[in-house]
Amino acid sequence: MTFYADCQARVAVELISGRWPMVVLYALSHGPARPVDLRRQIGGISQKVLTETLRRLETNGLVERHRYAEAPPRVEYSLTPAGHDLLIPINALGDWAARHANAVLAAQDAAGA
Amino acid sequence: MTFYADCQARVAVELISGRWPMVVLYALSHGPARPVDLRRQIGGISQKVLTETLRRLETNGLVERHRYAEAPPRVEYSLTPAGHDLLIPINALGDWAARHANAVLAAQDAAGA
Numbered sequence: 103m104t105f106y107a108d109c110q111a112r113v114a115v116e117l118i119s120g121r122w123p124m125v126v127l128y129a130l131s132h133g134p135a136r137p138v139d140l141r142r143q144i145g146g147i148s149q150k151v152l153t154e155t156l157r158r159l160e161t162n163g164l165v166e167r168h169r170y171a172e173a174p175p176r177v178e179y180s181l182t183p184a185g186h187d188l189l190i191p192i193n194a195l196g197d198w199a200a201r202h203a204n205a206v207l208a209a210q211d212a213a214g215a
Numbered sequence: 216m217t218f219y220a221d222c223q224a225r226v227a228v229e230l231i232s233g234r235w236p237m238v239v240l241y242a243l244s245h246g247p248a249r250p251v252d253l254r255r256q257i258g259g260i261s262q263k264v265l266t267e268t269l270r271r272l273e274t275n276g277l278v279e280r281h282r283y284a285e286a287p288p289r290v291e292y293s294l295t296p297a298g299h300d301l302l303i304p305i306n307a308l309g310d311w312a313a314r315h316a317n318a319v320l321a322a323q324d325a326a327g328a
Binding site for chain 1: 223224225226227228229230231232234237274275276277297300301303304305307308309310311312313314315316318319320322323326
């Protein structure tokens with residue numbers, strides 16, 4: 103069996119690569135949230151970075167933006183079905199990390215990586 | 216509940232980011248293999264890139280290198296327990312991609328991303 107370099111799983115990895123996409127998707131796993139709620143839940147993310155991350159996730163079809171015509175207008179974000187399904191590998195990565203991340207970090211330190 | 220930016224799952228994502236780590240780990244899921252076998256199985260990978268990828272995976276404790284004192288000497292690589300466990304999220308990413316990657320790529324095209 104031959105494995106081709108352009109296997110689709112890499113599309114998924116690129117979507118969750120980087121510091122914030124996975125954390126924002128995970129924060130939305132508890133239901134729709136306003137940006138201000140997300141900032142409160144996610145330690146260390148700036149408004150600018152949160153806005154960019156949400157826009158990228160929206161462009162990729164992983165989150166949806168809902169605008170409510172209230173005074174002042176209210177905006178909420180929620181996971182699309184594709185975004186919700188991405189929580190499965192994200193949780194699997196979390197489980198793997200809980201078991202192995204420390205050993206990997208130690209191996210990297212030992213190798214001076 | 217607060218999600219911190221330094222969640223360990225990101226260690227896992229960084230290990231499988233990039234074009235080749237995930238493909239090489241997946242190719243080794245069928246058992247120990249020599250570099251020449253891996254090159255045959257993985258379309259499009261050069262000897263140099265394969266060697267670098269294997270060395271990085273070894274540094275991160277995901278694969279092991281076995282050297283057999285034969286003439287000529289034989290070298291094989293195999294997954295460590297941590298490497299083997301990483302196949303779980305990798306397969307979950309593959310399953311997700313099989314269902315959603317095309318829609319994401321279409322959404323990216325539509326957005327001119």
